[in-house]
Amino acid sequence: MKLFQCQRCGQPAYFENTSCSNCKTLLGFDPIQLDLLALPEMGKEGEFIDTVGNAYRYCQNQKQEGCNWLISQSDPSRFCRACALNRVIPDLANPAYKRRWQTIEMAKHRLIYALLRWDLPFFPRNETTGSGLGFDFKASQNQENVLTGHASGIITMNIAEADDVERAMAKKEMDEVYRTVLGHFRHEIGHYYWEVLVAGSEGLEEFRSLFGDERVSYANALKIHYQNGAPSNWQQNYISSYASSHPWEDWAETWAHYLHLVDTLETAFSFGLTINPKLENHPAGTSTLISEDPYLCADFSKLLHQWIPLSLALNSLNRSMGLPDSYPFVISPVIAKKMALVHKLIRKGAVSH
Ligand SMILES: [Zn+2]
Ligand SMILES: [Zn+2]
Numbered sequence: 001m002k003l004f005q006c007q008r009c010g011q012p013a014y015f016e017n018t019s020c021s022n023c024k025t026l027l028g029f030d031p032i033q034l035d036l037l038a039l040p041e042m043g044k045e046g047e048f049i050d051t052v053g054n055a056y057r058y059c060q061n062q063k064q065e066g067c068n069w070l071i072s073q074s075d076p077s078r079f080c081r082a083c084a085l086n087r088v089i090p091d092l093a094n095p096a097y098k099r100r101w102q103t104i105e106m107a108k109h110r111l112i113y114a115l116l117r118w119d120l121p122f123f124p125r126n127e128t129t130g131s132g133l134g135f136d137f138k139a140s141q142n143q144e145n146v147l148t149g150h151a152s153g154i155i156t157m158n159i160a161e162a163d164d165v166e167r168a169m170a171k172k173e174m175d176e177v178y179r180t181v182l183g184h185f186r187h188e189i190g191h192y193y194w195e196v197l198v199a200g201s202e203g204l205e206e207f208r209s210l211f212g213d214e215r216v217s218y219a220n221a222l223k224i225h226y227q228n229g230a231p232s233n234w235q236q237n238y239i240s241s242y243a244s245s246h247p248w249e250d251w252a253e254t255w256a257h258y259l260h261l262v263d264t265l266e267t268a269f270s271f272g273l274t275i276n277p278k279l280e281n282h283p284a285g286t287s288t289l290i291s292e293d294p295y296l297c298a299d300f301s302k303l304l305h306q307w308i309p310l311s312l313a314l315n316s317l318n319r320s321m322g323l324p325d326s327y328p329f330v331i332s333p334v335i336a337k338k339m340a341l342v343h344k345l346i347r348k349g350a351v352s353h
């Protein structure tokens with residue numbers, strides 16, 4: 001994600017900000033220009049005017065502090081492009097549910113930003129045709145256990161994932177090294193785009209040559225994975241132990257990691273980071289200049305060459321703060337090849353192509 005700036009006074013601002021921390025001007029994110037706009041003037045009927053005279057309304061979810069995206073005056077929608085994808089949200093009258101939903105929305109908006117940056121196709125669920133993308137955010141109630149996952153275009157999230165204690169317990173139980181709401185979204189949208197970009201496409205054979213044949217029984221593969229665990233040398237071929245369970249899960253995990261890399265590299269690019277560690281003899285692959293917007297970079301190997309030194313720096317900074325490693329994963333040559341295919345198919349899948 002980029003670092004934004006108040007267009008009125010120049011103060012740095014985060015993607016999620018609704019007002020400037022310095023001059024207090026209202027801020028909102030415009031999903032068309034992909035920029036945070038300052039809205040210094042009131043317009044008519046709940047509209048606000050940006051610094052060049054265009055009028056916008058906030059998305060309806062701004063009232064619930066769940067969104068800061070803008071809708072242009074000429075667009076009659078009540079919800080922004082990210083919120084229009086919601087099918088089910090929890091009962092916001094329950095304060096604990098509302099807090100969890102806000103955390104979930106924050107992550108979901110970051111996900112949708114990435115899709116917009118790549119110009120990947122998505123549109124809200126059409127219940128008649130069963131096509132499109134939809135989000136269901138649900139709490140487990142009574143005996144019903146809500147499972148986080150993807151099924152034919154619907155991404156379901158158990159809102160307990162937005163609770164730090166609940167998520168930490170699940171992480172321990174599943175023996176995972178990384179578990180975040182944003183990570184879940186990146187994984188599940190990977191399943192969605194497998195259907196859009198890989199299934200029935202020319203890329204399918206290449207997918208099978210790298211990830212394996214997805215026609216093997218999914219239910220059986222998962223059963224075997226939970227019974228026996230990952231093969232002992234899984235790190236050579238898979239980004240996570242779970243990725244070894246089935247080619248679809250390998251794809252979704254690899255896809256999610258590609259999204260982690262690109263988002264983090266965009267932040268580093270936005271800050272003009274250069275990694276130049278004070279090490280004797282300058283070992284290969286430890287320094288980099290992050291000089292290119294990763295969303296526009298055509299060459300995956302360039303991204304990887306920036307990522308390795310950056311992740312070393314990130315992990316070291318986290319250790320200095322007494323925190324666990326920010327990126328506790330190793331990208332082996334086999335995994336890099338898989339990520340390069342994700343990179344290629346994302347770029348091919350852009351609507352504007
Ligand atoms: Zn300002
Ligand atoms: Zn919204």
Ligand SMILES: [Zn+2]
Nearest residue numbers: 187191249252
């Ligand atoms: Zn999955």
